[in-house]
Amino acid sequence: xxxxxxxxxxxMRFGGLLAVDDVSFSVNEGEIRGLIGPNGAGKSTTFKMIxxxxxxxxxxxxxxxxxxxxQRPSRIASxxxxxxxxxxxxxxxxSVFENVLIGTHKQAxxxxxxxxxxxxxxxxxxxxxxxxxxxxxxxxAERKNQLAAELPLGLQRALAVAISLAAKPSLLLMDEPFxxxxxxxxxxMMELTERVRESGISIVxxxxxxxxxxxxxxxxxxxxxxxxxDDGTPDQVRHNPNVIQAYLGGx
Amino acid sequence: xxxxxxxxxxxxLFLLLLYAGLIVLPHFxxxxxxxxxxxxxxxxxxxxxxxxxxxxxxxxxxxxxxxGVGAYTSALISKNFDIxxxxxxPLAGVMAGLVALLLSYPLFxxxxxxxxxxxxxxxxxxxxxxIQFIKPFGGTGGTSAIPSPELMNIDFLEPIPYFYLVLxxxxxxxxxxxxxxxxxxxxxxxxxxxxxxxxxxxxxxTWNYRTLAFVIGSLFVGIAGALKVHYIGxxxxxxxxxxxMVFILIWVIVGGYRTFYGAIIGAVVLSVLDxxxxxxxxxxxxxxxATLIFFILYLPGGLESLPQKIKxxxxxxxxxxx
Ligand SMILES: Nc1ncnc2c1ncn2[C@@H]1O[C@H](COP(=O)(O)OP(=O)(O)OP(=O)(O)O)[C@@H](O)[C@H]1O
Ligand SMILES: [Mg+2]
Numbered sequence: 395x396x397x398x399x400x401x402x403x404x405x406m407r408f409g410g411l412l413a414v415d416d417v418s419f420s421v422n423e424g425e426i427r428g429l430i431g432p433n434g435a436g437k438s439t440t441f442k443m444i445x446x447x448x449x450x451x452x453x454x455x456x457x458x459x460x461x462x463x464x465q466r467p468s469r470i471a472s473x474x475x476x477x478x479x480x481x482x483x484x485x486x487x488x489s490v491f492e493n494v495l496i497g498t499h500k501q502a503x504x505x506x507x508x509x510x511x512x513x514x515x516x517x518x519x520x521x522x523x524x525x526x527x528x529x530x531x532x533x534x535a536e537r538k539n540q541l542a543a544e545l546p547l548g549l550q551r552a553l554a555v556a557i558s559l560a561a562k563p564s565l566l567l568m569d570e571p572f573x574x575x576x577x578x579x580x581x582x583m584m585e586l587t588e589r590v591r592e593s594g595i596s597i598v599x600x601x602x603x604x605x606x607x608x609x610x611x612x613x614x615x616x617x618x619x620x621x622x623x624d625d626g627t628p629d630q631v632r633h634n635p636n637v638i639q640a641y642l643g644g645x
Numbered sequence: 646x647x648x649x650x651x652x653x654x655x656x657x658l659f660l661l662l663l664y665a666g667l668i669v670l671p672h673f674x675x676x677x678x679x680x681x682x683x684x685x686x687x688x689x690x691x692x693x694x695x696x697x698x699x700x701x702x703x704x705x706x707x708x709x710x711x712x713g714v715g716a717y718t719s720a721l722i723s724k725n726f727d728i729x730x731x732x733x734x735p736l737a738g739v740m741a742g743l744v745a746l747l748l749s750y751p752l753f754x755x756x757x758x759x760x761x762x763x764x765x766x767x768x769x770x771x772x773x774x775x776i777q778f779i780k781p782f783g784g785t786g787g788t789s790a791i792p793s794p795e796l797m798n799i800d801f802l803e804p805i806p807y808f809y810l811v812l813x814x815x816x817x818x819x820x821x822x823x824x825x826x827x828x829x830x831x832x833x834x835x836x837x838x839x840x841x842x843x844x845x846x847x848x849x850x851t852w853n854y855r856t857l858a859f860v861i862g863s864l865f866v867g868i869a870g871a872l873k874v875h876y877i878g879x880x881x882x883x884x885x886x887x888x889x890m891v892f893i894l895i896w897v898i899v900g901g902y903r904t905f906y907g908a909i910i911g912a913v914v915l916s917v918l919d920x921x922x923x924x925x926x927x928x929x930x931x932x933x934x935a936t937l938i939f940f941i942l943y944l945p946g947g948l949e950s951l952p953q954k955i956k957x958x959x960x961x962x963x964x965x966x967x
Contacts (some may be wrong), residue, residue, distance in 0.1 A: 445846065471848040479846070485839045496836045500848045502829055506861065509828035510821055518829055561847040 396459055398423045398565055398596045399444070399475075404453035406439050406620075413439045415620040416453070421565065426587070426597045428611035428628070432640060435617040437600045438480050441567050444598075445477040446470040457565065472500055474564035478571060480600075482550050484557070486543040490534055493542050493553055494525045497560025525560060532556040532586065548579040555586075565596045572603045584609060608632070616640070667812060671805045678920075679804035683811050683876060685916045690815045690869040692896050692908035693822050698862035699902060700826065701855045702838035703760050706890055707748070708866055710768035713775070713885030715741040715867025716874040720791040721781055723875075730794035734814070734871050741867025742860045744771070749856040765887070775882045787881025791874055807876050814872060818865050825861065826905055834858055895933070899940045901947020910948045 397420035406414040414436040421427045429437050442448040444455050446467040455463045462470050485493050495502075502521035504514040529535045532552050537545060542553060555571055571587070572580050584606055591597055601607050607614065607628070614631045616623040618640040624631050631637055650658060671679050695708045715737035723733040748767050755763045775782040782788065799806050825831060833854055836844040841851045874880040900911020915936070922929050944950065 447842070447845075466850065467842075467845040468848050468850040471846055476848075477846055479843070483840060483843050485836060485843065487839050488835065492832065496832060496844065496849075497847045499833065499844075503833070503848075504829050506825065506830060506857070509830045510824045512824075514829065521829075557843070557847060 395423060397421055398458060400456040402454045404443055405451045406443060407451045412620050417622055419615045419625055421596055421598055424596055425612045426591050426599060426610050428607045428614040429598055429600045430607055430614055431617035436620040437617055438569055441477055441569055445475060445567060471561060476558045476561045476563035477567040478554050478558050478569055480569040484542040484550060484553055488542060490540055490542055490553060491538040494528050494556050494560045497557040498524050500561055528556050528560045547574040551575060563595055567598045569600045572601055572606050671808050681920055683808050686811045686815050687869050687872050688912050689909050690818050691866055691893060692912045693819050694862045694865035695893055696908050697822055697858050700834040700838060701858050706761055706765035707768035708893055709885045709890040710771050711741045711863040712866045712870035714744050716870030716880050719871035720788060720874050720880040723792050730875055737871035738864040738868040742864035745860045745863035749859055753852060753855050772882050787879055789879040791878050793875055811872050818868060823905060895937050899947060901949035904949050907947050907949035914948060
């Protein structure tokens with residue numbers, strides 16, 4: 395079976411800094427793929443290039459064998475590749491429900507005539523149902539009328555994931571979803587991530603929380619100073635002296 | 646007394662009373678007050694259409710000029726080609742929408758302050774063309790003898806019939822704009838405003854939605870422009886200058902831009918205030934300026950936030966009393 399995502403010789407240069415340097419890896423259908431490495435290794439930059447938020451200096455991104463390099467983020471998202479953000483990114487001024495409802499854009503976007511005449515009502519009702527489902531799945535149903543800005547940090551992270559799930563991705567790129575979560579929330583989020591995968595969504599996970607990474611990921615890519623240091627199962631990677639060195643050396 | 650009417654019917658009742666009032670109102674007004682009522686009604690469409698443009702977070706300075714694009718389109722076509730107002734009115738909207746679509750390519754490469762300045766520059770370029778190209782636009786003095794609408798034997802040179810015409814057209818347009826804002830499209834425009842990158846990440850093409858808001862807002866203000874000049878009978882560059890744009894901004898800011906009706910309140914209250922000050926001509930600009938500063942300082946939420954504020958005040962008083 396062909397991989398759902400192939401990253402080929404991806405390179406990003408910011409002035410004199412090679413943030414990502416000739417990185418290649420692939421993600422299999424139904425896999426949770428970890429992307430780890432010390433601070434500044436180039437993980438988020440790699441995500442941004444995959445999702446179309448940054449144009450790579452060189453290299454290609456293939457999604458289901460289609461080259462999606464340099465496409466507009468919204469187009470890549472519509473194709474099924476949805477990213478979450480490292481910094482909590484929400485529609486702070488809107489309610490939890492509206493936040494997730496906006497996530498259903500792909501299934502519910504409409505044209506101006508249908509909107510004015512109300513011809514899209516059926517579709518909008520389905521979007522509302524889908525939103526309710528996602529909110530229940532993420533344990534946010536009781537908070538749905540609260541403003542996003544009023545949620546505690548852990549739940550804000552959960553809401554960010556909820557928005558991306560509402561977009562019905564085939565491939566989800568999660569940038570540090572566990573940041574700011576307490577151990578209880580982390581355990582819960584790990585369970586949910588596993589269930590997301592079981593629902594048929596492939597995942598790439600960037601995360602510093604090693605317990606989560608080791609517990610969830612099938613295979614890991616380790617980045618260091620923009621280059622691939624290792625690629626293998628959590629067990630292989632854990633025992634690679636170069637990896638240990640990079641983490642200890644990097645602090 | 647309020648409890649006798651179920652909440653569901655209150656808006657309907659309100660609208661019925663409002664329209665009943667608007668239908669009889671002009672019969673009690675003097676001639677110049679009837680004119681005032683017509684322009685005020687048109688200005689409501691101007692601010693409501695501007696609201697759609699600002700929903701994505703971009704405050705343009707070209708809205709007044711877009712009104713002029715519609716006005717010139719309708720005026721020149723109906724005058725030079727003897728085509729009925731009923732056809733040139735929608736054409737005015739289409740033309741303003743098309744011009745907006747063309748301008749969106751350069752303009753939306755800019756954001757915020759640069760967009761503000763860029764939109765102003767583009768608007769001035771258009772407006773100065775009306776002055777420079779005496780043919781067909783008529784230069785600084787503009788073009789007059791614009792035909793008025795014809796329908797059966799109604800005399801649309803009279804203010805009252807023209808007011809009814811304006812009331813119907815503006816009501817339909819405002820209703821359509823209301824529907825758009827409260828649809829999925831309105832929600833998406835809010836999303837583009839509050840967090841464009843997040844909207845993109847779930848598949849919203851933010852460029853397309855900014856363009857959509859700009860084009861539709863311009864389309865409706867183009868119609869407003871046509872309504873205005875077919876009543877006055879003259880179209881001139883001065884009517885759509887930065888001075889008028891500033892009035893639009895003041896109405897929206899003073900009324901409030903959080904809700905749909907805020908801008909309408911702003912336009913109505915300030916225009917009525919302005920009309921009352923008619924006797925003291927020299928003081929008008931100063932009072933207008935002072936009002937604006939007062940609102941920005943003490944009521945940044947606009948007039949629309951006033952009921953909420955008063956309620957809070959009452960509650961606070963009651964709590965401190967007990
Ligand atoms: N827009 C940019 N312009 C210049 N340099 C950048 C830019 N974005 C990232 N960098 C640099 O590129 C390198 C990689 O950054 P990146 O955000 O990808 O790291 P990361 O692996 O996600 O780190 P962290 O774990 O801290 O999130 C860093 O040195 C960073 O300072
Ligand atoms: Mg990062």
